[in-house]
Amino acid sequence: MKKGLVIDREAQMIGVYTLDDKKTYRGIPRKKVLKKTKIYAGDYVYGEVVDENTFAIEQVEERKNFLVRPPVANVDKVLIVSTIKMPEFDNFLMDNLLVVYEHFQTDPVIIFNKIDLLNEEEKAGLEKWTQIYTDAGYDVLWVSAARNEGIQKLTDYLEGMICVLAGPSGVGKSSILSRLVGVQLEVREVSEKTERGRHTTTGVKLFPFGENSFIGDTPGFSSVDALYFLKPNEVRLYFREFLRYDCKFPDCTHTREPGCQVREAVKNGEISCERYKNYIKIIKEDPALWQELC
Ligand SMILES: Nc1nc2c(ncn2[C@@H]2O[C@H](COP(=O)(O)OP(=O)(O)O)[C@@H](O)[C@H]2O)c(=O)[nH]1
Ligand SMILES: [Mg+2]
Ligand SMILES: [Zn+2]
Known part of the structure; x- marks a missing residue:
């Protein structure tokens, strides 16, 4: 089978770009494929070129995200x-x-x-x-x-x-x-x-x-509130630099816990005050938490 990438997805239109010869076809998914999954732009698909305009999609690769x-x-x-x-x-x-x-x-x-x-x-x-x-x-x-x-x-x-x-x-x-x-x-x-x-x-x-x-060609978020997608105590998992530290408590929220290594790192300048300040702001915590360190 041939491998393609879905590069155009709008309403009933599926544009498939074949990776070996770099041509664009109209993708027609076999019925069994549509039963299993939706098809999005960015999906890698496998199938056959059936005529000069058409790519029959037999399989959709599992997506990584x-x-x-x-x-x-x-x-x-x-x-x-x-x-x-x-x-x-x-x-x-x-x-x-x-x-x-x-x-x-x-x-x-x-x-x-x-x-x-x-x-x-x-x-x-x-x-x-x-x-x-x-x-x-x-x-x-x-x-x-x-x-x-x-x-x-x-x-x-x-x-x-x-x-x-x-x-x-x-x-x-x-x-x-x-x-x-x-x-x-x-x-x-x-x-x-x-x-x-x-x-x-x-x-x-x-x-x-x-x-x-x-x-x-379609942009992502122009503005976003992290708490729309996340609970306050999950935000800490997505501040990359926080993950380098082992606090006393593994579920430390880096706010008031004893033995918090993240706060220690803010204090000694290893973690930027700007970043910690925004962390506190995102989780809607007390500004005093960053003010006393920065
Ligand atoms: N001086 C300068 N202006 C830029 C640059 N890039 C874009 N612009 C201008 O900034 C404005 C907004 O650009 P645009 O690409 O439409 O931004 P978008 O809203 O993020 O898509 C336009 O007037 C562009 O000409 C740049 O590198 N330097
Ligand atoms: Mg624009
Ligand atoms: Zn901590």
Whole structure:
């Protein structure tokens, strides 16, 4: 059988891209397949090319993860796009996004765009935040979509991956997508309201770029409250750097427990105050908990 990737999924349309000869077919699932599972963009499928336009889907590979927004399977990287200025960096939003995408078991990476706009002082800000997120365990890349800087490096970094863009409006998601794919494209912004009010899911297209990489044209969350998906005592599992510490109690919430190594690490500067402050803020705990350490 031939292996393909579902790159277009909207209503009854299934676009299958064959990985060996890089052609796109209309996918027609066999009845037995549809009984077993739904088919999403990002699904790897096996089947036969039955004519020059048609791929009969016999089998859907088990997916390693599934993002609800956008509805894409097997996501290797979520590119959380942000800027230091225009719009101003919002680290609370960033930490909420990181928690949510960690929870969906997709690997978030941080992209700072619009670096062409920064003066010396703002560049110092970019370096400060880059250090904080690198220390926390994230890859951070700098780009300027406007000047096409850092785009080749980003393309190389994403080789062979299925990725989607996330982040607030105006940070340059459409511009980055256009640079990666090499044609002018609009990321299809969907307002929170219309998305929730609808029963049918919005279609997603994945565009091939670089060497065997794919990127979605439908963005992920522009803003999100981690507590929409998680209970307060689960949030601690998605602050990467917290997982390096063994507190006295294995279910330590890093708030008031004795022998908390995370609080100790905040106190001695190993964990960033900014990150711990947002942790406390996300779980809606007492601000005194970070104020007394920072
Ligand atoms: N100076 C500068 N402007 C940029 C850059 N990338 C995007 N922009 C501009 O920022 C605005 C928003 O970009 P867009 O790609 O639509 O952002 P989106 O809302 O996240 O899709 C547009 O006016 C872009 O031209 C960049 O690297 N530098
Ligand atoms: Mg856009
Ligand atoms: Zn603790």
